[in-house]
Amino acid sequence: MPQRATLMEEQGCSVRVVHLERLVQARAGALSPRQLERLSALYRAMGDPGRLGILLALAQGEMCVCDLAALLKVSESAVSHQLRRLRDLFLVKTRRDAQCLYYSLDDLHVNQLLAVGLAHVEE
Amino acid sequence: MPQRATLMEEQGCSVRVVHLERLVQARAGALSPRQLERLSALYRAMGDPGRLGILLALAQGEMCVCDLAALLKVSESAVSHQLRRLRDLFLVKTRRDAQCLYYSLDDLHVNQLLAVGLAHVEE
């Protein structure tokens, strides 16, 4: 097993590589660019304090748009934009009752992501 | 239980609220601003395709900086910047062997966050 980098030719550029077998293994197990983009978009959506505040509030039960706006002290328009993004990524879902749209977490994965993240931050 | 919004005075501004009891409940269970910032920073760090690629590679075993750079086809400097951020948030840790620094996932929470996220995206 080499401990020093060797120079490899890749796409016309020379690249330093120490453990070629790890590179090969990592590439074999890598996601497709499309999957990688979807997964990173999921975490990115949770990475804004405003949107995360929405998700944490919904973890305790469904809420409508104007209550979320009041809770987070931002405009209803801003909340609506954030909710759209969360919905596009299947992080939240809606239920309509008259004029109100009630938002809640989409599935158990979202609860789990929040729980594990919290555990990591609280240690 | 009111179905229509009532106007509340909050910090000098009037705010529409439909379900006051949900608001009170959500505020009681809310994180401190500091915790919210830390948690969102955690997800935000995972939300970049480059950094996520690093984490997914490390989920299969430790790697050094130059191998990661070769794998992800970016400069070693860029990888180093990304690794620093991941390390600051306790997502990765290091082990030194001679000149090489070997990076690996910091604890099981990180594996779990990746696994749950993948499950959510793959459904």
Place this chain on the structure above:
DNA sequence: TTAATATATGAGCAAATGTTCATATATTAA
């Protein structure tokens, strides 16, 4: 000690992001 290797860091710049404001749509009440 000096040179070479491996990684880290700071400043600056281009690209991505979140909010606001104005306006649009959808549902219900009159």
Place this chain on the structure above:
DNA sequence: TTAATATATGAACATTTGCTCATATATTAA
């Protein structure tokens, strides 16, 4: 149907973010 309520959306602007380039630090070999 018309007015009122609740939410959604598009464009524009200010902030944040991630990369590059140059340089710095740390470890080992000579």
